[in-house]
Amino acid sequence: MAEEKVLNWGICGAGKISNDFCSAMMTLSRYEREHKITAIAARSQEKAQKFADIFEAPKAYGSYKDVANDPDIEIVYIGVIHTEHVRLSMMMLEAGKHVVCEKPLAPTWQECKKVLDYAKEKKLLFLEAVWSRFFPVYDAIKDEVNSGNLGDISMVTTQFCIPIMSVERLCRKDLMGGVLLDIGIYCIQFACHVYGEMPEKIIATGSLNEEGVDEDGCVILLYSGNRKASLVYSGKTASGNNTATIMGSKGQIFIDDCFWCPKSVKLTDTTLENKIPEGPSPYNFYNSGGLRYEADHAFKLIRSGQLDSPKYGYKDVEMIHKIIDEISKQIGLKY
Numbered sequence: 580m581a582e583e584k585v586l587n588w589g590i591c592g593a594g595k596i597s598n599d600f601c602s603a604m605m606t607l608s609r610y611e612r613e614h615k616i617t618a619i620a621a622r623s624q625e626k627a628q629k630f631a632d633i634f635e636a637p638k639a640y641g642s643y644k645d646v647a648n649d650p651d652i653e654i655v656y657i658g659v660i661h662t663e664h665v666r667l668s669m670m671m672l673e674a675g676k677h678v679v680c681e682k683p684l685a686p687t688w689q690e691c692k693k694v695l696d697y698a699k700e701k702k703l704l705f706l707e708a709v710w711s712r713f714f715p716v717y718d719a720i721k722d723e724v725n726s727g728n729l730g731d732i733s734m735v736t737t738q739f740c741i742p743i744m745s746v747e748r749l750c751r752k753d754l755m756g757g758v759l760l761d762i763g764i765y766c767i768q769f770a771c772h773v774y775g776e777m778p779e780k781i782i783a784t785g786s787l788n789e790e791g792v793d794e795d796g797c798v799i800l801l802y803s804g805n806r807k808a809s810l811v812y813s814g815k816t817a818s819g820n821n822t823a824t825i826m827g828s829k830g831q832i833f834i835d836d837c838f839w840c841p842k843s844v845k846l847t848d849t850t851l852e853n854k855i856p857e858g859p860s861p862y863n864f865y866n867s868g869g870l871r872y873e874a875d876h877a878f879k880l881i882r883s884g885q886l887d888s889p890k891y892g893y894k895d896v897e898m899i900h901k902i903i904d905e906i907s908k909q910i911g912l913k914y
């Protein structure tokens with residue numbers, strides 16, 4: 580088989596998730612044959628250089644625009660805070676780069692659509708990095724749901740409760756803080772993954788802090804055929820059991836820890852494990868080694884000329900962000 584052309588990555592942001600993404604990518608067995616972290620860009624050149632040294636990147640830039648202007652870069656990972664996601668995505672698409680942008684792409688579907696439509700116009704891949712969807716375990720969950728092994732599924736529950744409201748990017752409105760966009764999105768994507776269609780009705784509640792950002796939320800999604808999803812997320816409780824359940828008339832799937840990046844899942848006939856090695860730099864977040872699946876998926880899509888992901892594509896982003904729009908409206912969240 581002809582050697583695949585290495586995918587040259589530009590990384591925007593030298594912070595926590597960029598560290599984890601780069602470290603996880605380097606654990607891929609075909610890393611050196613398929614991927615290369617070619618440039619790191621940060622708001623300061625010094626910070627970029629420190630990052631570049633860790634990940635053996637030949638280039639370190641003090642401006643994100645330098646990545647856009649670098650002809651060697653084919654794809655850009657945007658690992659900065661929410662407020663810069665749309666601006667940098669548009670910048671890189673305009674420069675002809677494929678883009679993997681951290682979640683949430685934007686606070687509203689209208690803003691997301693602008694980016695997705697531009698990527699389509701430019702014939703470039705754009706992925707919103709809802710990384711859960713790229714885990715092999717998520718494929719197995721979908722297969723199990725579709726197999727009929729669980730019978731008629733009528734209830735999905737998720738809870739995602741971790742003490743994060745002290746994190747600067749999450750407690751400030753000017754930084755698009757709040758839990759709906761940061762962790763509620765994972766609860767929503769899980770329900771969408773199971774049911775695969777828009778709910779007929781959304782009932783949401785959530786508390787806003789003095790800054791006007793949401794600290795917690797409870798959401799009921801009502802689907803056709805009296806099917807339901809119950810979503811609970813909070814940034815002000817101690818870490819709870821961040822679990823998810825899919826309940827059918829013949830059986831259930833229970834993900835007992837960190838359903839958004841599961842190490843394993845017990846299916847009807849088997850238990851599936853995601854064994855993920857550590858990378859060259861310690862991870863900042865739980866099970867970040869799973870970010871390797873995101874990088875691998877981007878590579879496979881680009882090299883096969885597929886520009887809309889079958890795991891998490893245009894219609895998936897649209898569904899999730901239209902639900903976020905309705906929840907934001909009901910809880911009075913507006914940036």
Ligand SMILES: NC(=O)C1=CN([C@@H]2O[C@H](COP(=O)(O)OP(=O)(O)OC[C@H]3O[C@@H](n4cnc5c(N)ncnc54)[C@H](OP(=O)(O)O)[C@@H]3O)[C@@H](O)[C@H]2O)C=CC1
Binds near residue numbers: 594620659754
């Ligand atoms: N998929 C996942 O599991 C996770 C995803 N995320 C997502 O990643 C994104 C970044 O999160 P995280 O890495 O924790 O964030 P960090 O606080 O580490 O910030 C990331 C980068 O954003 C830039 N930045 C930070 N604060 C500011 C500011 N006030 N003004 C302008 N730029 C700023 C900096 O870029 P520079 O280095 O250029 O100075 C920084 O390095 C978020 O959108 C979040 O949703 C976060 C955690 C886990």
Ligand SMILES: O=C1OC[C@@H](O)[C@@H](O)[C@@H]1O
Binds near residue numbers: 761762
């Ligand atoms: O996406 C994420 O993963 C889980 C939490 O750490 C959250 O803050 C982060 O944005």
